[in-house]
Amino acid sequence: xxxxxxxxxxxxxxxxxxxxxxxxxxxxxxxxxxxxxxxxxxxxxxxxxxxxxxxxxxxxxxxxxxxxxxxxxxxxxxxxxxxxxxxxxxxxxxxxxxxxxxxxxxxxxxxxxxxxxxxxxxxxxxxxxxxxxxxxxxxxxxxxxxxxxxxxxxxxxxxxxxxxxxxxxxxxxxxxxxxxxxxxxxxxxxxxxxxxxxxxxxxxxxxxxxxxxxxxxxxxxxxxxx
Amino acid sequence: xxxxxxxxxxxxxxxxxxxxxxxxxxxxxxxxxxxxxxxxxxxxxxxxxxxxxxxxxxxxxxxxxxxxxxxxxxxxxxxxxxxxxxxxxxxxxxxxxxxxxxxxxxxxxxxxxxxxxxxxxxxxxxxxxxxxxxxxxxxxxxxxxxxxxxxxxxxxxxxxxxxxxxxxxxxxxxxxxxxxxxxxxxxxxxxxxxxxxxxxxxxxxxxxxxxxxxxxxxxxxxxxxxxxxxxxxxxxxxxxxxxxxxxxxxxxxxxxxxxxxxx
Numbered sequence: 001x002x003x004x005x006x007x008x009x010x011x012x013x014x015x016x017x018x019x020x021x022x023x024x025x026x027x028x029x030x031x032x033x034x035x036x037x038x039x040x041x042x043x044x045x046x047x048x049x050x051x052x053x054x055x056x057x058x059x060x061x062x063x064x065x066x067x068x069x070x071x072x073x074x075x076x077x078x079x080x081x082x083x084x085x086x087x088x089x090x091x092x093x094x095x096x097x098x099x100x101x102x103x104x105x106x107x108x109x110x111x112x113x114x115x116x117x118x119x120x121x122x123x124x125x126x127x128x129x130x131x132x133x134x135x136x137x138x139x140x141x142x143x144x145x146x147x148x149x150x151x152x153x154x155x156x157x158x159x160x161x162x163x164x165x166x167x168x169x170x171x172x173x174x175x176x177x178x179x180x181x182x183x184x185x186x187x188x189x190x191x192x193x194x195x196x197x198x199x200x201x202x203x204x205x206x207x208x209x210x211x212x213x214x215x216x217x218x219x220x221x222x223x224x225x226x
Numbered sequence: 227x228x229x230x231x232x233x234x235x236x237x238x239x240x241x242x243x244x245x246x247x248x249x250x251x252x253x254x255x256x257x258x259x260x261x262x263x264x265x266x267x268x269x270x271x272x273x274x275x276x277x278x279x280x281x282x283x284x285x286x287x288x289x290x291x292x293x294x295x296x297x298x299x300x301x302x303x304x305x306x307x308x309x310x311x312x313x314x315x316x317x318x319x320x321x322x323x324x325x326x327x328x329x330x331x332x333x334x335x336x337x338x339x340x341x342x343x344x345x346x347x348x349x350x351x352x353x354x355x356x357x358x359x360x361x362x363x364x365x366x367x368x369x370x371x372x373x374x375x376x377x378x379x380x381x382x383x384x385x386x387x388x389x390x391x392x393x394x395x396x397x398x399x400x401x402x403x404x405x406x407x408x409x410x411x412x413x414x415x416x417x418x419x420x421x422x423x424x425x426x427x428x429x430x431x432x433x434x435x436x437x438x439x440x441x442x443x444x445x446x447x448x449x450x451x452x453x454x455x456x457x458x459x460x461x462x463x464x465x466x467x468x469x470x471x472x473x474x475x476x477x478x479x480x481x482x483x484x485x486x487x488x489x
Binding site for chain 2: 004070074208
């Protein structure tokens, strides 16, 4: 049915649009921290409603298609994936908003230290999001498996940042408030990467029909080998 | 235990039918090509596929309905209860009693509701009133029709609505205690409410009978069946769990057909 194909394409476009908005929010949230730009941080917070609106639109559209078109097989898996992906994207948007709130607070105090690992982490998390959207569009299983593996790198950096900040806090209690806020940001980025991983898992479900959530890394690698 | 017949799929119950290398011809035209399949017992098996794909020919082979077509010819084996139903020793009448069939268009006899059901027993020589009464009631109850007709059993069957007539045909088939019920597009002449009743009935029947249903309506196959076979141009393309067929079919052609992107 040609009209159904158009509807599916339209849904895909909306997801892509939502993903790019989220990606922009993450990028700007870190920029507002690193460049101490409170104005930019407030702007990111202000535009989160666009992401929320798309979340609702995509849900409504997906539910409508299930009710009216009774999708089957790959069409069904695509729509279910769309519905689940948007929840992850919406949460990622919220986390970018959280980063901005901490950035605004941090920008009111002297900078604790030069930000090195945080931007690196953000770059990886953002890259995971961009690539997972690409894998979703291109139905690329190899890319999706690769994204899942990159989550380890982000987890490693989170621990590294926490240890470093712990050292600051022990050395000088006056740094505690700022160090905790930076730790939060690291945690937000780690969560963003987790959501990108969830999306990669859903993309694999969409393509292969296999649910790999909650599998061990070894089992996933075995699947990838097949 | 069915893996030899259903290579991609392991049903929960053993096979009622084992079909090997089935080829069917109408004169020079081949309608079925090397179909091999095990049909699980006490379970609903749906057969789907575009018009002319062979699914109706296939279901009609299962109780030798095609014997009535002069140009029809069959190769291969259909084992029912481990007996080849096409072997010379087999009594066709007995096979058709054990393997009942309901057709697209309800076809009650132009007799009373009661006599439609009693007929099958009478030709078996059963004429005792209380036995007939008991079977008529039991069959109508199983076909979910009793409550609607119990006070007018003497009325003509043709006075019933289409959906009621179809349930009467099911009751008539049940009355002779078959082991298998074959349904060839049983709802295509019925409205959605009557269709829902027949579908509920089919789900009820699978507790006691092996059910095979040919349907054009894929949602119907999805709703009532445990396993689904997809036919195309006389070949059985895929036989798999219905949930698998509708969420992640193994064959690309099945996918194209059920998502409506075929041809």
